[in-house]
Amino acid sequence: MLSSGLLWTVFIIYLCFLFFIAVMGGFIQKHRTKNTEDFSTGSGTIRWPFLVMTYIASLMSTWVFFAGPGAYYRGGFGYWASELSYICLFPVIVHFVMNKVWLVNRSRHYTTPADIYYDRFKSPLLRFILALVFLSASFPTVTSVLIAISKAAEIATGGAVKYQYILLITGIIIIIYVIIGGMKSIVMTDTIQGLIYIGILWAIVIACLIIGFHGSLANAVQTVWQNSNDWFSYPGPNELVPYSARFGYPFCCAIGWTIMLPHVFIRSGYAGASLQTQRKLMFLTPVLQVIVWSGCMLIGLVAIGMMPGLDTAQTEYIIPYLIQNFIQNLHPAVAVILMIGFFVGAVSVGVTTADSFLLVSGSILTEDILVHTFRLKLTDRHRLLAVRIVIALIGVCSICMALRPPGLIFTLIMFANAIVMPLFPILVIGIYWKKATKQAAVIASIVGTALVLMTYFLWDLGDAWYGTFGLIGSTCCMILISLFTKQPESDSQEFYQALQKGEEEYFENTPEWE
Amino acid sequence: MKLSKLEKIWLISVIIFYFLYNLPFFPQYHHSKATVIHMLLTVIPLWTAVYFGLIKVCKKQKLKKRKGDK
Numbered sequence: 081m082l083s084s085g086l087l088w089t090v091f092i093i094y095l096c097f098l099f100f101i102a103v104m105g106g107f108i109q110k111h112r113t114k115n116t117e118d119f120s121t122g123s124g125t126i127r128w129p130f131l132v133m134t135y136i137a138s139l140m141s142t143w144v145f146f147a148g149p150g151a152y153y154r155g156g157f158g159y160w161a162s163e164l165s166y167i168c169l170f171p172v173i174v175h176f177v178m179n180k181v182w183l184v185n186r187s188r189h190y191t192t193p194a195d196i197y198y199d200r201f202k203s204p205l206l207r208f209i210l211a212l213v214f215l216s217a218s219f220p221t222v223t224s225v226l227i228a229i230s231k232a233a234e235i236a237t238g239g240a241v242k243y244q245y246i247l248l249i250t251g252i253i254i255i256i257y258v259i260i261g262g263m264k265s266i267v268m269t270d271t272i273q274g275l276i277y278i279g280i281l282w283a284i285v286i287a288c289l290i291i292g293f294h295g296s297l298a299n300a301v302q303t304v305w306q307n308s309n310d311w312f313s314y315p316g317p318n319e320l321v322p323y324s325a326r327f328g329y330p331f332c333c334a335i336g337w338t339i340m341l342p343h344v345f346i347r348s349g350y351a352g353a354s355l356q357t358q359r360k361l362m363f364l365t366p367v368l369q370v371i372v373w374s375g376c377m378l379i380g381l382v383a384i385g386m387m388p389g390l391d392t393a394q395t396e397y398i399i400p401y402l403i404q405n406f407i408q409n410l411h412p413a414v415a416v417i418l419m420i421g422f423f424v425g426a427v428s429v430g431v432t433t434a435d436s437f438l439l440v441s442g443s444i445l446t447e448d449i450l451v452h453t454f455r456l457k458l459t460d461r462h463r464l465l466a467v468r469i470v471i472a473l474i475g476v477c478s479i480c481m482a483l484r485p486p487g488l489i490f491t492l493i494m495f496a497n498a499i500v501m502p503l504f505p506i507l508v509i510g511i512y513w514k515k516a517t518k519q520a521a522v523i524a525s526i527v528g529t530a531l532v533l534m535t536y537f538l539w540d541l542g543d544a545w546y547g548t549f550g551l552i553g554s555t556c557c558m559i560l561i562s563l564f565t566k567q568p569e570s571d572s573q574e575f576y577q578a579l580q581k582g583e584e585e586y587f588e589n590t591p592e593w594e
Numbered sequence: 595m596k597l598s599k600l601e602k603i604w605l606i607s608v609i610i611f612y613f614l615y616n617l618p619f620f621p622q623y624h625h626s627k628a629t630v631i632h633m634l635l636t637v638i639p640l641w642t643a644v645y646f647g648l649i650k651v652c653k654k655q656k657l658k659k660r661k662g663d664k
Binding site: 158 | 595597601604605608612615616618619621623624625626628629630632633636637640641644645647648651652654655656657658660
């Protein structure tokens with residue numbers, strides 16, 4: 081398809097552009113990184129346009145250009161409806177949970193997601209368990225993203241470019257700029273790359289619609305309605321959305337994917353500059369998500385309209401498949417441009433996810449495990465150095481894992497979303513119920529995680545129910561065990577004082593609405 | 595932590611609409627028109643409830659103006 085020379089040229093230009101943005105970001109922000117909080121979370125100074133874009137960019141993985149449109153091809157209109165059903169829950173969850181996290185963080189200055197759990201429950205064991213869970217959610221994602229970027233290069237050139245070369249270069253570049261700039265350089269590159277991949281996605285949608293259906297969406301809908309009517313009904317043409325998955329998948333996305341994954345947890349809970357910023361995030365994020373997923377849905381619609389009856393493996397790479405097998409025959413020049421777009425889009429959406437996960441993994445491993453669990457005594461400067469070294473090590477491990485890639489990208493990413501779900505009720509109950517105890521939190525985290533693992537590996541229900549049983553299990557444990565155990569109120573006093581102080585400091589009329 | 599009446603109404607209405615969307619066994623499998631109608635009658639009200647409530651809550655819970663806020 082693309083020649084290897086052309087792909088390398090595009091790739092190198094893109095990486096130079098990325099470095100330019102990262103360096104410019106450093107100049108614009110002028111603020112020197114002083115400690116790990118600064119490095120890992122931006123110390124709550126990220127303004128709303130950057131917060132919204134870094135949130136969206138890091139949230140969306142290479143799924144947007146790979147399995148995403150393919151899932152719409154197989155799942156149909158019902159799959160899109162299920163996406164819409166959870167996207168709008170984001171403002172509600174942020175209002176009731178993440179804004180409280182943000183308020184507490186203003187005086188407690190957290191670095192990792194487990195910090196707030198420790199602050200509330202004062203349990204080192206809980207912190208250690210959470211660190212392991214959050215890390216287990218991060219590793220597969222960094223790896224799967226690196227795999228996907230390299231696959232994109234391989235597919236775009238028909239195998240002319242070696243998977244390993246792209247993997248190594250992308251991995252090394254990401255490691256370097258994360259180590260140098262931390263959260264602030266990531267925020268800047270995420271913002272630009274987020275705009276780039278959304279633009280490319282919609283350019284592909286419009287081009288496919290013009291070539292396949294003379295630019296008429298009504299034509300495309302009519303064709304699919306007549307020829308593949310199952311696309312418009314549950315459970316979809318490939319039975320991807322039965323009733324169980326219609327609930328389980330969006331529920332997992334609402335809790336696990338958009339809130340509890342550690343890189344987005346930090347963005348929606350710690351990084352925002354003010355409560356105004358948080359509100360902008362609440363208002364705008366669902367709209368941007370709809371823009372991205374509707375683009376993917378339309379690619380799925382156009383693809384099934386033009387090429388019905390593809391198998392699952394073909395739909396996993398539906399965009400390049402569409403370009404190579406359909407557009408190439410009609411408009412070879414447009415096909416080349418679209419293939420470049422596919423590659424750049426996959427790289428940009430992948431890099432934004434991988435860098436965020438890499439940063440948060442480095443912080444978790446250093447802060448939660450080395451410093452707080454193994455009691456490594458380090459000065460601020462040495463801690464910062466330690467985070468950077470750990471990021472490099474995690475990055476190298478992820479590259480090594482990606483060199484011998486596991487089969488299913490989709491399962492790996494969805495497993496990450498599911499495994500963090502049981503931690504959500506622990507946080508919510510911890511915020512709203514003063515009698516919740518650390519014993520309950522520890523047991524709930526263990527039982528919840530075990531139930532998610534059983535859902536996937538014992539009962540084989542992971543594809544439909546994701547982390548739902550884990551979440552229910554941890555909620556029940558949290559409530560029941562808290563009723564039978566006790567913890568001194570002094571353990572959570574500072575946490576609740578910080579929350580109250582935050583409310584008094586940021587709201588005009590706290591007493592009235594309490 | 596207590597919730598205001600408005601917050602409770604908002605939360606409950608969102609949960610109800612989310613439940614309505616997820617009502618088991620409805621619409622029937624392989625029924626295209628029913629799926630489209632079901633989507634229009636559940637997802638649009640869900641979005642409306644979320645944003646209407648969000649606007650109301652934000653209006654009610656006014657933020658203090660602070661130095662440096664833009």
